[in-house]
Amino acid sequence: xxxxSFDIIMSLALxxxxxxxxxxxxxxxxxxxxGSLFFVQRRMGRNCEPFQAIKFRSMTDVPQVSRSADCPLExxxxxxxxxFLRKSRIDELPQILNVLRGDMSLIxxxxxxxxxxxxxxxxxxxxxxxxxxRPGISGLAQTELGYIEGVExxxxxxxxxxxxxxxxxxxxxxxxxxxxxxxxxxxxxx
Numbered sequence: 001x002x003x004x005s006f007d008i009i010m011s012l013a014l015x016x017x018x019x020x021x022x023x024x025x026x027x028x029x030x031x032x033x034x035g036s037l038f039f040v041q042r043r044m045g046r047n048c049e050p051f052q053a054i055k056f057r058s059m060t061d062v063p064q065v066s067r068s069a070d071c072p073l074e075x076x077x078x079x080x081x082x083x084f085l086r087k088s089r090i091d092e093l094p095q096i097l098n099v100l101r102g103d104m105s106l107i108x109x110x111x112x113x114x115x116x117x118x119x120x121x122x123x124x125x126x127x128x129x130x131x132x133x134r135p136g137i138s139g140l141a142q143t144e145l146g147y148i149e150g151v152e153x154x155x156x157x158x159x160x161x162x163x164x165x166x167x168x169x170x171x172x173x174x175x176x177x178x179x180x181x182x183x184x185x186x187x188x189x190x
Contacts, residue, residue: 003173007106011096018093025056025081032081035061038094044117048131051103053111054094058082069116069123070150089184095137107176108136109161112154120158123151130161140164140172143179 025037039057042050059077067074078086085091098104104111109130112120120127141148141160148157164172 003105007099010106011099014093014096018096021056021090021093028081033057033079033085039091042114043111043135044114044131045103045111046131046134048117048121048128050114051098051111053103054097056085056091056094058085058091069119069154073147073149089180092137099137103134105134105136107138107173108134109139109164110142110157111135120151120154124154124158126158126162127154130158130165133165138176138180140176143176143183 022037025033029035029037036057039055039059040052041055043053045051058079059074059082060079062077082091095104096106099106111117117127136142139161140163141157144160145153145156148154164176
C-alpha cells in the first residue's frame with residue numbers, strides 16, 4: 001500500500017515535466033525524429049498479463065518488431081534525437097502514465113516486449129516468478145546490469161529481479177532510486 005501510494009504521488013509530481021518534455025519534443029521531432037511522439041508496445045506485466053507500455057519514440061517506425069529474443073538491438077533504427085532520449089532515459093518518462101494506470105511501479109523488474117517474454121517463459125528458469133510484482137520503470141537488474149539482450153543475459157537479469165523481489169525493503173528501493181538517478185545524470189542509457 002505504501003509503495004503504491006509513493007508511486008502515485010511521485011508520478012503525479014513528474015507529470016508537469018512530462019508535459020514540458022512532450023511539448024519540446026513535438027517541436028523537435030519534425031527535424032530530428034520524424035514520426036509519432038509516442039511509442040506504445042505490448043509488454044508482459046504482473047502475473048504475465050500483457051499491457052501497453054508508453055514511451056517517447058526513439059527509433060524509426062516499423063509495422064512490427066522483427067527481431068527475435070536473441071537478436072541484438074537494431075541500433076541503425078535509432079534516430080539522432082532518439083539517441084539522446086535513450087542515453088538520458090527521457091524516453092522512459094511517459095511510463096509514469098502506466099504507473100498511474102496501475103500497470104507498472106516506479107521500481108520493479110523491467111517489463112519485456114511480450115513476444116520475447118513468452119519465449120523467455122519457456123527458456124529461462126524463474127522468469128515467470130519475476131512477474132509476481134508490478135514491473136518497474138527502473139529496477140535492480142536495470143541499474144546493476146544495464147541493457148540486457150538475449151536468453152543468456154536474461155538469466156542474469158532474472159537472478160537480480162528475483163533477489164529484488166525476495167529482499168526488497170525501503171533501503172533497497174532507495175538504493176535503486178539513487179542508482180537510477182546516477183545512471184540518468186551520467187547518461188548511461190542504452
